[in-house]
Amino acid sequence: MAALLTSLDSLVAALRADRRQVIGPTVRDGAIVLAELDSARQLPYGWGVRVAPGGYRLRERADRAAFGHSAGPQSWKAYLHPPRTELWSTRRGESPAEPDEPPPRYAFLGVRPCDLRAIGVLDRVLGQGKYPSVRYAARRAATFIVAVNCTEPGEACFCVSAGGGPKAAAGYDLVLTELIGADTVRYVVEAGSEKGERLLSTLDTYPADAATAEASAAVDAAAGRMGRALPPGDLRALIAEKRDAAHWDDVASRCLSCANCTMVCPTCFCTTVEDTTDLTGEVAGRWQRWDSCFDPDFSYLHGGAVRTSTRSRYRQWLSHKVGTWHDQFGEAGCVGCGRCVAWCPVGIDLTAELAALASEETAS
Amino acid sequence: MDAPTLAVWKFASCDGCQLTLLDCEDDLLMLAGRIKIAHFLEASSATVAGPYDVSLVEGSVTTPSDVERVKRIRAQSKALVAIGACATAGGIQALRNFADVDEFRSVVYARPDYIQTLARSEPISTYVPVDYELRGCPIDRGQLLELLGALLAGRRPQLPVHSVCFECKARGTPCLLVAAGTPCLGPVTQAGCGAICPAYGRGCYGCFGPVAATDPRALLAKLRALGMSADDLRRAFRTFNAAAPALAAIEETSEP
Structure with a gap:
């Protein structure tokens, strides 16, 4: 049953009253970043973005929309699968002990449908399977998700061609659709879980009535306004077929191997472990930190790295993302959020690279 | 068992790395409890003769006598660690490598014949x-404490060879190149500093030197698009690590 909110103040207050740490978009350092919010007033009301390959700028909007912007520099991965986490520590003569802290009680406010799918991908990679990460699963289970249907796709967005769309499908506790008026914003809100129902029942809402149809129309219209598209056809087969394409050299001449694409990707999950000791020699620990297939050490075996060229590293990344991810996890690793396009310092655009691969004649 | 000994040596340098x-501070006290600082003139004029378990070597090799001295230090040291841009790439003074040293000598010194110097400023690893x-x-x-702690524990130190971008992303700094249009050498510069400068809105100026696995020329088009001239580019790459081999290609590309 949809309801109408004329402000998000009560929602944020209710989540905080439920002892949750509310994480949502806010303006900082010239971008719309994710950060802890004390109140809904910190949301980026009136801010939009202009996005291009390798370019991102804030722009003032003519309205007061809080979610009138596409993906920023971070994703929710930073909270569910943090850049650096302690696996265990020990003192000399004692057994290793895992950190004994309850997972944070996050409430994610403003999860886009693309990012909701990305969280689903992470769930299947990290939270399920033969060796699930206990830490990830605990963080995930403790998280309350407020999704926001997308009414403003950006120039780098291509979720529709990646198999998604601007409407949140599943995996949320509450979902909002922002209705942007001349100088007001209203939100159609629906629950997607029992937790969501309970929270929604504590808020003062209005009947949604005609706003529901207005919201549906806005979301449907967004599907036709994607800035980009993946080339049609079976990308998994394309990648397998084009392993020796000359185009990989073309990308390699532009690629910095800096790993920004993997760090901003909401589904790239690779990590390495680091052992630490302190100066007293009494305390040792093991930490997990984000790693990337663009790190020369990533493929280091005894004697050296397996992937020594930028060509081999870029091919590994793209092949895994849209090809072999299927073999491993039964789906693609790309949700079409556009972050790797926008946040590549030199603007390498995977939709264009895949199109170029598709158009290259296969050498016989 | 006696405490392991540490020696600190200086070549052509500003002493800033030794001062690190x-x-x-507090970690130094803890460190002093585990090792014997046997030779560190910046801290004490009292020295102990070698051999030494670990030698930290600051500065670049620029004179004939430096060459002999660094060999003597190597012979007395179980582990030799080159510290800083001077010791690992020749430092700012390696700008001489691109000019005529005899001409410099004749202009700078009243009695050039007193000056014995090499044509090139070289990292320790050259000799x-x-x-x-x-x-x-x-x-x-x-990184210094990580390295000394690892040597004390007999484990491999964590000294990443990837880009500064890893550290910006880990600390949540939005990319300056993308979001601000600020020139930044982070994508082609080795991590290790914690991405301090970008966190304060300042582009990375590459003091940690080039990432070995990257061709820095891939960044030139972006930097030009942000308004840097050929001179700007040459200066940006010819600062702390001017003579790093990976940057040699930049010079050819950025000629006006």
Whole structure:
């Protein structure tokens, strides 16, 4: 049953009253970043973005929309699968002990449908399977998700061609659709879980009535306004077929191997472990930190790295993302959020690279 | 068992990297409890004769007598660690490598014939085998403590060879190149500093030197698009690590 909110103040207050740490978009350092919010007033009301390959700028909007912007520099991965986490520590003569802290009680406010799918991908990679990460699963289970249907796709967005769309499908506790008026914003809100129902029942809402149809129309219209598209056809087969394409050299001449694409990707999950000791020699620990297939050490075996060229590293990344991810996890690793396009310092655009691969004649 | 001995040596340099050791404050006290600081003239004029378990070597080799001295230090050291941009790439003074040293000598000194100098400022590794290198101008305190802690524990130190971008992303700094249009060498510069400059809105100026696995020329088009001239580019890449081999290609590309 949809309801109408004329402000998000009560929602944020209710989540905080439920002892949750509310994480949502806010303006900082010239971008719309994710950060802890004390109140809904910190949301980026009136801010939009202009996005291009390798370019991102804030722009003032003519309205007061809080979610009138596409993906920023971070994703929710930073909270569910943090850049650096302690696996265990020990003192000399004692057994290793895992950190004994309850997972944070996050409430994610403003999860886009693309990012909701990305969280689903992470769930299947990290939270399920033969060796699930206990830490990830605990963080995930403790998280309350407020999704926001997308009414403003950006120039780098291509979720529709990646198999998604601007409407949140599943995996949320509450979902909002922002209705942007001349100088007001209203939100159609629906629950997607029992937790969501309970929270929604504590808020003062209005009947949604005609706003529901207005919201549906806005979301449907967004599907036709994607800035980009993946080339049609079976990308998994394309990648397998084009392993020796000359185009990989073309990308390699532009690629910095800096790993920004993997760090901003909401589904790239690779990590390495680091052992630490302190100066007293009494305390040792093991930490997990984000790693990337663009790190020369990533493929280091005894004697050296397996992937020594930028060509081999870029091919590994793209092949895994849209090809072999299927073999491993039964789906693609790309949700079409556009972050790797926008946040590549030199603007390498995977939709264009895949199109170029598709158009290259296969050498016989 | 006697405490392992540490020696600190200086070649052509500003002393800033050595001072990083003194800047370790509380950790320095802890370190002093585990090792014997046998030779560190910046801290004490009292020295103990070698051999030494670990030698930290700051500065670049620029004179004929430096060449002999670094060989003697190597012979007395179990592990030799080159610290800082001077010791790992020749430093700012390696700008001489691109000019005529005799001409400099004749202009700068009243009695040029007193001056014995080499044509090139070279990293320590040009003359002796080096066990570890800490990059930076100056080096990072955390990396120094990590290295010394690892040597004490007999484990491999964590000295990443990837880009500064890893560190910006880990600390949540939005990319300056993308979101601000600020020139930044982070994508082609080795991590280790914790991405300090970008966190304060300042583009990375590359003091940790080039990432070995990257061709820095891939960044030139972006930097030009942000308004940098050929001169700007040459200066940006010819600062702390001017003579790093990976940057040689930049010079050819950025000629006006």
